[in-house]
Amino acid sequence: MFKLNLKIALRNLFKNKVYTAINIGGLAIGLTAFVLLLLFVNHEANYDKWNPELDKVYQIRERHDFFTPDNKQNWQEVNESRIGALLQQKIPQFKYITKVDNSWGDGFALKVDHSDPIIVSNVNDADSLFFKVFPYHFIYGDRMTALSRPNAIVIKQSIAHRLFGTDKVLGKQIRVMMWRSDKGSLMTVTGVVAEPETAQSHEFNAIIHSGDREKDPEHVDNSNYCKIYALAHEVLDTLAMNKILQQVYVDFKKASFVKRKINYNDFYKNGKTPGLKAVQLKMVHSSPSYGSNWLTQIKPIIALCIFLLLISIINFVNLATAQSVQRAKEVGVKKVLGAYKKQLVLQFMFEAAIQSIIALFMATILVEMFLPTFNHHFGLELSFWYNKQLSAMVWQLLGLLLLITLLSGFYPAMVLSRYNPVSVLKGNYETGFRGIALRNGLVVLQFVIAVTFIIGIGIMYQQTNYLRHKDLGYDKSRLMNIRSNYEESFVQRIKRIPGVKYVATTTQVMGNTFNVPEEIIYDHQEFNVNTVTVTMETLPALGVRVLKGRMFSPAYKQDTVNTVILNQAAANLLGKNVVGKMYDVRDSKKKHTFQIVGIIKDYHNEGFDKAVLPTVYKVTRLGGTSSTNNLLVRFEHDKNETAVKAIEAEWKKSYPDFPIKYAFAEESFEKEMQSTNRLMQMVLLFSAISVVLSLLGLFALSAFMAKRRTKEIAIRKILGASDLQIVNMLNRSFLILVLIANLISWPIAYIFTNNWLAGFAYRINVPIWPFVIATIISVGIALLTVSLQTRKAAVNNPVDALKYE
Amino acid sequence: MMIELKNIEKYYANKGVKSYILRHVTTSIKQGEFVSIMGPSGAGKSTLLNILGMLEEPTYGEYHFMGEDITAMNERKRIELYRNHIGFVFQAYHLIDEMTVAENIEAPLLYKKIPGAERKSRIADVLDRFNMVAKKDLFPNQLSGGQQQLVGIARALVAQPSIILADEPTGNLQSAQAEQIMDLFKKLNKEENITILQVTHSEKNALYGNRMLTIEDGVVKEDVQIK
Structure with missing residues (x-):
């Protein structure tokens, strides 16, 4: 039975090559976008999850207004260094507390022997306990003692290869220059660590131990800022711990103010409050100190991906139900031969599954093709086959496959299997032609998405154009900025x-x-x-x-x-x-x-x-x-x-x-514009694809409609209708759908774009012309697409159509 | 008794007006009979056949098939019953276009869950009997009408039914092919004792059988044995 169903499915797919290609191709494109998104989400969601020990690691955050971009108080990752010692003293729940420098500037210059120095980013000075808190895997060297003496450096394997060409570098020396006129200090490599399987919120290329990080400034008025991480004996109740931390911190501040002769109430006024808390390490990446976390940032992209997938699924459902006339006889006969409805539903679901599988297969090829571009564009290093979470990905993809099969196959399967054998076998397909209302609804939904996208492009284009040509207040040409x-x-x-x-x-x-x-x-x-x-x-x-x-x-x-x-x-x-x-x-x-x-x-x-x-x-x-x-x-x-x-x-x-190290002001400006440009390019790409997919769907659908009405067209022609009148008649139903879609998408697009514009301090008013143009484009292209089909039906000789009956 | 109908009625109610298709049909059919249902267009012949084949339900009345009350059965049970006992033959053949001759014949066996080896031997057997071994891999649209109807009958027979319901089996065929089909029915009835019920317009075809049931306006007008 399975084999026969497979054969029938393949023969059917082959018979309707164009529709199959539209179905599978569309789905493959939708899936490609989705898989890329999935890769990105997996990458982001797995920060700091490379070792179960990390569940017990906490980042300490202090609330202060130093180094903030908006001059307001904020929960910051860099804290006053004295807090390290404070926690050591007052919080017995913490086993080890480590202090490590934040990465300032562009990095340090590292020099091996007499070769040219190279700038390496994310080289951080840490106290001796860093690797006791973070269980990095040491390829060479000993984790527990690597930083126990000053002037030690632990490097990532990739940096070892970059500096020495090998990773067997234990005991070798590197000169580290922290600023341009720094004579540098000679450090001995005491460890080479492997890159963990997932990304890290505290990313480093090398950890140095100069010994400075152990000390706090001597004078009470001076302060020094660094990141503080703590390893607890066990996973803590963060809420309870934070209450304790808050109390300890307030007492500490009061004591320090007494020494510095500052009035506590005078300092914390106008909404300023003291604060200290611990954030579990695996939560650090998703709760950044400033701005929104990655999930909020990619929300528009998630929406785009879902819409794209939705459009391809709609194509699938529409074409399958439109095609159902062709399959009606098969259903009728099978029912008469003794098939249960369930068996038929399963058969058609199975057909949807076959197409989804082929689409997924194509999508993986597309993902492989586009991943380098995608990575380059977003500055990422994602991979599909070499992904360390490939097995998890496979499950996610299987789930996705199941979902798509259900979404795209269930309704057509229900429609098909519901055919009444008696009426179908009498040759009466018209009563069996179900789902017109739903199909129209889906076409409208598709065009709502497509039109909203087109309007989106128009408004985003206007806004970026405005920003690009906005008077910056300074002259960005011929201006160089040396670090x-x-x-x-x-x-x-x-x-x-x-x-x-x-x-x-x-x-x-x-x-x-x-x-x-x-x-x-x-x-x-x-x-x-x-x-x-x-x-x-x-x-x-x-x-x-x-x-x-x-x-x-x-x-x-x-x-x-x-x-x-x-x-x-x-x-x-x-x-x-x-x-x-x-x-x-x-x-x-x-x-x-x-x-x-x-x-x-x-x-x-x-x-x-x-x-x-x-x-x-x-x-x-x-x-x-x-x-x-x-x-x-x-x-x-x-x-x-x-x-x-x-x-x-x-x-x-x-x-x-x-x-x-230097940059030209124009480059810096481009960099600032990048996030806006990226979103714009994404929307442009997605809307182009969604418009094409919607039109392909409409093209196929109108072909079916024209076919179904062959007899009606023939009779009308015999009664004296001209070709043009026939085309108009056939176009009208689609035209109405596209117009309805436009009416619906106008307010939606207005709300979305207005929301997007609200994120800019300098912005344009929502202009009217993108709306008008979107309507003209959508109606125009839809009419053109449908006319191609209907004209074919209209110019046919009516005698052929009637003879066939 | 194979089939017993008691007071079968079928009507459609439209805005309170009942339009009757069948009225007070009471009859019975024995194992081994070859019954032809005759009557003008719209008399209710096909509806009666559909009710007998359990594709439609009567609005009122009792239908016993091999002693079991059909009207009281659920759908699953009914499908089970006709899957095992009834073979259908249609005027328009109704072969599945996407399946080859052999696959079309195999289809009912699949639903009966007959094991693969037996399916193969039964198909081979039927193809052989109908002289269609050479055509087993062709698709329906590559066959003539008569050949398609032969496949239709082969498909009905392969499940070894005890009764064949045929709705104008020769309606789309030329007379030579029609005769061939009718001869086949007669042979099946005589040699294998298969009960056959056919709906036909043609007096000539009706004479192949041994009983003639005439329906007019939904009522059985005549019921005669043919010698």
């Missing part, structure tokens, strides 16, 4: 290079922004602003525009004493006519007074999802300075290759042990 701090002698030397116009530093530029919050008192009122430390040439180098007052200049002695420039956002915050006015900043003991000398136009230094913060720019050291690795170089001309070469040469002369 280095401002050192006068080096700056003087590169200033002499022909073609270099300005050299400056700032803590605020697109690609590397560091916000320092400050409270100022202006006109007896307190305001929160962001402060940026710059040099004289920074604002001209960025090419920002002065709205009122003046820029900093060496001509004014006062500029190195106590003058500031505001951006427009800050000026608006303070009120009217602020140029020339004074404001105060209260330091712990003293009061500083600054004079506002100018207002510049807001310029963008972060993604367009964030509004420009009210910001104060100062050159003076008064009230403290900050610095990050930004050395801005503005060139005179567009042709600046020789100047860049000269800068590189100058760098090599000054800092032979640390390779230069």
Whole structure:
């Protein structure tokens, strides 16, 4: 029976080649998108799950406002280093507590013997307990003692190969330079660890143990920040533990404030609260300190994948039910021969399963083909066949197969098996022609999805276009940003290079922004602003525009004493006519007074999802300075290759042990735009596919309809209808469906795109034309598709059709 | 007694108006009879045949098949019964287009869950008897009408039914082919004692049988034995 059913299924599929191809091809495309998504979700969901021991590892998070992008308090992964010792003392539930540096900047330079140094990212200084908390597998070396002495380095296997060309490197020495003028310290390789099977939230290429991480700053006013992880004796009740941590932390803060002569209530005001908690390691990746977690981020993509799969399933259901007329006789005869309904349902489900299996097979091929592009596009390293979770994937795919078979096969199977043998065998198929209402509904649903996609593209295109051409407030061309701090002698030397116009530093530029919050008192009122430390040439180098007052200049002695420039956002915050006015900043003991000398136009230094913060720019050291690795170089001309070469040469002369790293402002801008562009490309791809699939479905469906109405068409023609009248008659039903779909998708698309736009601080109003164009496109292409079929039916000689009956 | 009908009625109610197809049909058919049901178009012949074949249910009345009350049976039981005892032959042959001759003949055996070896021997046997061994791998559309009907009959016979219900089995055939089919029916009836019930328009075909049941307007008008 099974063999016979298989044969019938294959013969049927072969007989209707075009529809089979549309069914299976569509499903394969839908599945491909889904499998890629599944790979990504599996990768993300399995962070930090490479060893069961990790269930007992916790990340400690402190609530503070240092290093935050929005100058607000946040649960941060980097904590004050003293908390390590505090937990050691007060929390007996923790067996080991380790402190490890966060990865700042671009990485350290590693040098083996006399070869050129290379920059390696994610090289972290840790205390001696790191590998007691994290059970990494040591290929060489001993996990328990690897970091017990200072100047030890443990490297990942891949880094060993990169540095030495082999992983048998135990006992060899690596010179580690942490910044450009660092003489470096010689470290001995005490371990080579294997890359775990799943991704890690604390990702490292090498762990060094300099011995510094063991110590806390001596002076109470100084603090040092690092990540803290704890290994508990057993899996903890996180809620209960966090209550204890909170209490311990509050007591600790109070004691420390007493020493620092700070009033506890004064410090925690305006919504600021103290906080310390433990997060189970496997939850760390899905609950990031800032922004939304990966699941929220890919929600639109999940929706796209599901819609795509849905469209292909709808094609499947529609074509199967439309085709059912062809199978009606088979059903009738089989019933008369003694088949139970259940057997027939199973037969048709089986046919759906065969097609799904073929589609899945094709999808795996497509996945293999597109995975490299996909990985490249999203900066991932996913693989299918070499996936460490392949066995789990296989189960997921089988589940998916079952689901698709049920979704696509169940309804057609029910329709088919319900045929009444008596009426079918009498030759009366019309009464047996079921499911028209459902099929129309599905066509509408398909087009709702497709039209919504088209509108989506239009609006996303408008928005990205708007952002691309939006005035950034600074000139991003001919601007280079070297990852280095401002050192006068080096700056003087590169200033002499022909073609270099300005050299400056700032803590605020697109690609590397560091916000320092400050409270100022202006006109007896307190305001929160962001402060940026710059040099004289920074604002001209960025090419920002002065709205009122003046820029900093060496001509004014006062500029190195106590003058500031505001951006427009800050000026608006303070009120009217602020140029020339004074404001105060209260330091712990003293009061500083600054004079506002100018207002510049807001310029963008972060993604367009964030509004420009009210910001104060100062050159003076008064009230403290900050610095990050930004050395801005503005060139005179567009042709600046020789100047860049000269800068590189100058760098090599000054800092032979640390390779230069730089980016052009235009590249940084592209990077900021990337997430928006990616989503746009995804939507573009998915909508193109979904539109094509919907149209293919419509094409096949209209073919069936035309076939079914052959006799009706013949009779109408004999009665005097013209070809055009017939085509119109056949088109009308589809036209109505597509129009209904448009009406439904307009509000849906409006809500979705409006939601998406709301994520931008700078955005367009929802324009009308994408809606109009989507309607014209969908109706036009649908009509064209259907007409191709109906015309064929209409121009046929009616005599043939009637003779056949 | 093979078949006993008591007061069978069939009607469709439409807006309170009953339109009768069959009225007060009471008759019985014995094992080994060859009965021809005659009558004008729309008289209810096919409906009667469908009721006998358990494809339709009577609105009212009693139907006993081999002593069992059909009207009180559930569907599963009914399918079981006709699967084992009834073979159908249709005017339009109703072979499954996607199956070869051999596969078409095999289909009812599959539903009877007959083991593979026996299926093969039975199919071979039937093909041999009908002189169609050479055609066993052809599809229905590669055969003539007469040949298709032979396959239809072979399919009905292969399950070894005790009764064959034929709805105008020669209606689509030319007279030479029709005669061949009718001869075959007669032979099956005589030699293998298979009960045959056919619906026909043709007096000539009816004479092949040994009993003639005439229906008009849903009522049995005549019931005559043919010598």
